Amino acid sequence: MTTRRQLLFALTVALLICGAWLASAAEVKRFQIGYVGNSTPSVEAGYVEVFERGLRERGYIDGQNITINYRWAEGSNEKVSKIIDEFVKRQVDVIVVTGTFAPLTAKKATSTIPIVFTAGDPVATGIVASLSKPGGNLTGFSSLESGITGKRLELLREFIPGRKRVAVLANPKQPYTRVTIPATQAAAESQHISLDFFYASNRTELEVAFSAIARAKPDALLILPDKPFFFTERANILRLVAKLGVPTSYPFPEYAADGGLFYYGSYSADFFYRMAGYIDKIFKGQNPADLPIEQATRFELVLNLRAAKSLHIKVPQSILLRADRIIE
Amino acid sequence: MKPRLTIARKYLLLITGLVTLALISFGGMGIWFSYQETVRQLMQLQQEKAVLAATRIDIYVKNIEQQIDWTMVPLATSIDVNLEQQRLDYFKLLRRVPAISDVSWIDSKGFEQLRVSRLEMDLIGNNRDRSGDPAFVAVKAGQNFYGPVYFRNETEPYLTIARSAGNGSVSIAEINLKFIWDVISAVHVGQTGLAYTTDVSGTLIAHPNIGLVLKKTSLSTLHQVAKALGGGENRSSHVVANNLAGQETITAHAPIPALRWHVFVELPTTEAFEPLREMLVKSVLLLLMVIAVSIISAILLARQMVEPIRQLSEGASRIKAGQLDQRIEVHSGDELEILASQFNEMANSLHDLYGTLEQKVNERTTQLAQEQAKSRSLLTNILPENVIGELAATGQVQPTRHEEVTVLFADLVNFTNALASMPASRMVGELNEIFEAFEEITYQEGVEKIKTIGDAYMAAAGLSGNTFDHAERCTRAALRMAHYLEGRNQENPFKWQVRIGLHSGSLVSGVVGKRKYAFDIWGDTVNLASRVQSASEAGRINVSAYTFDLIRQEFNCTYRGKLSAKGKGDIDMYFVDSIKTPDSHHNLTTIK
Numbered sequence: 044m045t046t047r048r049q050l051l052f053a054l055t056v057a058l059l060i061c062g063a064w065l066a067s068a069a070e071v072k073r074f075q076i077g078y079v080g081n082s083t084p085s086v087e088a089g090y091v092e093v094f095e096r097g098l099r100e101r102g103y104i105d106g107q108n109i110t111i112n113y114r115w116a117e118g119s120n121e122k123v124s125k126i127i128d129e130f131v132k133r134q135v136d137v138i139v140v141t142g143t144f145a146p147l148t149a150k151k152a153t154s155t156i157p158i159v160f161t162a163g164d165p166v167a168t169g170i171v172a173s174l175s176k177p178g179g180n181l182t183g184f185s186s187l188e189s190g191i192t193g194k195r196l197e198l199l200r201e202f203i204p205g206r207k208r209v210a211v212l213a214n215p216k217q218p219y220t221r222v223t224i225p226a227t228q229a230a231a232e233s234q235h236i237s238l239d240f241f242y243a244s245n246r247t248e249l250e251v252a253f254s255a256i257a258r259a260k261p262d263a264l265l266i267l268p269d270k271p272f273f274f275t276e277r278a279n280i281l282r283l284v285a286k287l288g289v290p291t292s293y294p295f296p297e298y299a300a301d302g303g304l305f306y307y308g309s310y311s312a313d314f315f316y317r318m319a320g321y322i323d324k325i326f327k328g329q330n331p332a333d334l335p336i337e338q339a340t341r342f343e344l345v346l347n348l349r350a351a352k353s354l355h356i357k358v359p360q361s362i363l364l365r366a367d368r369i370i371e
Numbered sequence: 372m373k374p375r376l377t378i379a380r381k382y383l384l385l386i387t388g389l390v391t392l393a394l395i396s397f398g399g400m401g402i403w404f405s406y407q408e409t410v411r412q413l414m415q416l417q418q419e420k421a422v423l424a425a426t427r428i429d430i431y432v433k434n435i436e437q438q439i440d441w442t443m444v445p446l447a448t449s450i451d452v453n454l455e456q457q458r459l460d461y462f463k464l465l466r467r468v469p470a471i472s473d474v475s476w477i478d479s480k481g482f483e484q485l486r487v488s489r490l491e492m493d494l495i496g497n498n499r500d501r502s503g504d505p506a507f508v509a510v511k512a513g514q515n516f517y518g519p520v521y522f523r524n525e526t527e528p529y530l531t532i533a534r535s536a537g538n539g540s541v542s543i544a545e546i547n548l549k550f551i552w553d554v555i556s557a558v559h560v561g562q563t564g565l566a567y568t569t570d571v572s573g574t575l576i577a578h579p580n581i582g583l584v585l586k587k588t589s590l591s592t593l594h595q596v597a598k599a600l601g602g603g604e605n606r607s608s609h610v611v612a613n614n615l616a617g618q619e620t621i622t623a624h625a626p627i628p629a630l631r632w633h634v635f636v637e638l639p640t641t642e643a644f645e646p647l648r649e650m651l652v653k654s655v656l657l658l659l660m661v662i663a664v665s666i667i668s669a670i671l672l673a674r675q676m677v678e679p680i681r682q683l684s685e686g687a688s689r690i691k692a693g694q695l696d697q698r699i700e701v702h703s704g705d706e707l708e709i710l711a712s713q714f715n716e717m718a719n720s721l722h723d724l725y726g727t728l729e730q731k732v733n734e735r736t737t738q739l740a741q742e743q744a745k746s747r748s749l750l751t752n753i754l755p756e757n758v759i760g761e762l763a764a765t766g767q768v769q770p771t772r773h774e775e776v777t778v779l780f781a782d783l784v785n786f787t788n789a790l791a792s793m794p795a796s797r798m799v800g801e802l803n804e805i806f807e808a809f810e811e812i813t814y815q816e817g818v819e820k821i822k823t824i825g826d827a828y829m830a831a832a833g834l835s836g837n838t839f840d841h842a843e844r845c846t847r848a849a850l851r852m853a854h855y856l857e858g859r860n861q862e863n864p865f866k867w868q869v870r871i872g873l874h875s876g877s878l879v880s881g882v883v884g885k886r887k888y889a890f891d892i893w894g895d896t897v898n899l900a901s902r903v904q905s906a907s908e909a910g911r912i913n914v915s916a917y918t919f920d921l922i923r924q925e926f927n928c929t930y931r932g933k934l935s936a937k938g939k940g941d942i943d944m945y946f947v948d949s950i951k952t953p954d955s956h957h958n959l960t961t962i963k
Contacts, residue, residue: 175525175585342489364462
């Protein structure tokens with residue numbers, strides 16, 4: 044009797060082991076996502092949250108069927124390069140990058156690991172050959188920042204009716220500036236605006252640049268988009284602009300939310316939500332080369348009335364009518 | 372006998388066959404009808420989805436038109452147009468309608484006076500000549516204008532809508548179709564189905580797979596698209612056809628008349644028919660279950676029906692085997708129970724009948740045995756034991772020659788005189804009593820009584836079995852006979868004397884007669900024995916010399932001399948006086 048019971052027990056255990064083995068064999072491969080954070084977790088917290096939500100809604104849960112490896116460059120181009128090298132070495136399944144510097148660096152680092160990006164003007168900056176047929180191993184979103192530059196200048200001018208001296212702050216180490224500076228110049232020309240360019244690629248240079256801007260006494264300031272540096276130095280730049288005391292156009296919506304006068308453009312957490320869609324398609328076996336690059340569809344004017352008040356400027360009707368988000 | 376087809380199997384086949392046939396036919400019909408119904412519902416559902424998507428797009432576009440028209444109201448009423456005011460109105464329009472990326476106002480002469488854009492810098496009073504623009508031309512001709520789908524920067528799909536703005540002026544709006552794509556992709560068609568839109572030429576303008584749209588894929592070769600484009604306006608219908616990927620789908624279609632677009636909704640048949648397959652599987656399973664249940668109940672029913680019959684058959688076979696006390700237990704409450712009870716009654720009667728018969732046979736057998744015993748004992752009285760055996764075995768008795776036999780003759784003295792002096796019945800009674808005693812004596816001594824001849828008693832020893840002491844046995848019997856009579860004479864009023872003679876020698880025995888057997892012995896020895904008796908004296912036992920020679924070791928004898936044996940000359944004779952052994956006297960006295 045006992046031997047029979049023992050036999051039964053042994054059989055059950057064997058079945059359970061077989062079942063567990065089969066189950067583990069059937070378990071889907073856990074995908075590795077390499078997330079290249081330009082700044083710090085606190086600066087990008089909103090994006091990370093939306094990104095994870097986008098993945099979750101498509102059935103990917105960090106720690107279950109995917110692992111998201113977050114690395115933070117804290118505004119440094121060098122760190123971005125290092126993080127990408129690490130991801131390439133670890134052969135993650137997909138690399139997520141934003142801006143222009145990071146996608147270009149990733150493109151150079153690997154031609155096999157799929158890269159999903161959000162970039163200002165991926166064709167003009169050479170990230171991809173074409174929006175409809177990106178080719179290679181990259182796909183993602185174009186936020187149309189370069190086209191928007193003229194629009195930003197137009198809006199900025201409406202804050203300073205009758206005046207036309209605008210200072211432009213750019214990061215010389217940002218490859219995107221090769222596109223944005225000519226675009227700004229062209230727009231300024233058509234609107235009869237005179238531009239002064241100032242450059243900074245680190246904190247020291249930033250202090251120096253703002254001193255120079257203060258000395259130039261411009262009517263307004265246009266900050267060109269730059270990731271990772273300007274993106275990360277938000278608090279610092281806002282502090283310097285406040286000291287300067289001129290109407291300023293910012294390259295990221297968070298600036299306006301944190302006290303900057305206004306932001307106009309398409310950049311939003313929505314890109315991160317939708318990048319999860321590209322990742323899903325890639326995980327399901329589609330070739331990134333065949334995934335057309337989508338363009339920004341929604342444009343947003345974020346206006347900070349507190350900033351306007353502190354600048355003692357009256358916000359014109361044409362701006363108020365267009366403001367999608369007003370911060371008071 | 373084993374039946375070719377048992378009743379149980381017959382019932383089983385019948386019930387199962389009928390039930391299965393009924394179930395399969397009804398179940399099959401049910402499945403067929405629900406299949407038809409499900410397909411119809413599926414098709415209708417797809418159709419409704421297509422219509423819904425088309426309606427949504429139509430409403431969406433109509434809403435845009437309405438918004439544009441509202442914006443144009445001030446333009447229509449004021450003659451001197453304030454461009455700055457118009458610009459603010461356009462800003463409001465852009466805020467209200469996110470899909471409009473650009474809007475232009477063309478004056479009645481065809482010159483663009485204002486352009487407001489989300490992406491580009493606004494233009495005010497630029498006076499660009501757009502009089503040749505098909506949008507302007509169409510609106511001037513009194514039509515609403517919907518331009519062809521075009522792509523900005525390769526990947527952004529756009530549509531131009533032109534509306535009359537009053538006073539001959541025209542509003543031209545660029546609509547980002549991605550917002551309509553959102554409408555399309557909001558149409559959920561099962562898990563794997565999708566909705567897409569083509570223009571009037573069959574070119575794809577909206578599809579969840581943007582890549583296909585960007586490639587400007589023409590779907591006019593697809594059966595369902597060709598049918599929709601070629602068919603009448605409202606002949607929107609559903610078909611089962613292969614999609615672009617070659618997958619078989621249920622496709623429904625609905626037109627958007629204003630835009631002359633067509634919305635298609637497709638669902639792969641693999642998914643669409645999934646619930647149908649499930650239903651089919653469930654129905655078949657249910658059918659199988661019901662069939663199984665019916666088979667089981669048929670088996671039970673058949674068993675229940677057949678069980679009493681089996682019991683009857685078993686009972687009958689036991690009765691056949693002779694177990695008449697067997698009773699058949701059937702409690703089915705039907706005709707079979709009645710049959711069983713009748714069977715039992717029959718067995719009962721049989722049992723009784725058999726019992727009586729047996730009793731009678733027993734009685735007869737006992738009687739027969741008694742009769743046999745009686746006749747055998749009668750026969751024994753007549754014939755010697757071994758002769759009876761021979762007679763019983765062969766039906767006859769062969770005459771036998773015996774070399775060594777002693778023959779005894781006992782004759783009652785003066786019998787003829789006595790016969791005259793007493794009644795005949797008393798005479799026979801006396802004779803019978805004496806001869807019975809003689810018979811008992813001869814029997815005890817192993818001497819065969821042969822017969823009585825008048826008052827003479829004839830016996831012989833040595834006819835059967837051991838014969839070596841035949842002479843002694845005869846002598847002993849003779850002494851006891853004489854002794855018996857001595858004793859009898861002391862009590863009995865009639866006194867009898869017996870004269871006994873013995874002689875030994877060879878003789879022949881045999882049975883004569885057919886209806887009335889008589890065992891007898893013949894030969895000189897018999898005659899001589901009779902002569903020796905005649906030569907004896909009353910109360911004495913006379914033996915021939917030959918017998919004397921055989922018995923003289925045992926008995927005391929007295930020689931009498933040569934006496935005449937009638938017809939046989941003179942022979943030596945002896946009287947037997949007594950037995951030599953002392954106990955023999957005792958033996959003699961025991962005889963009553």
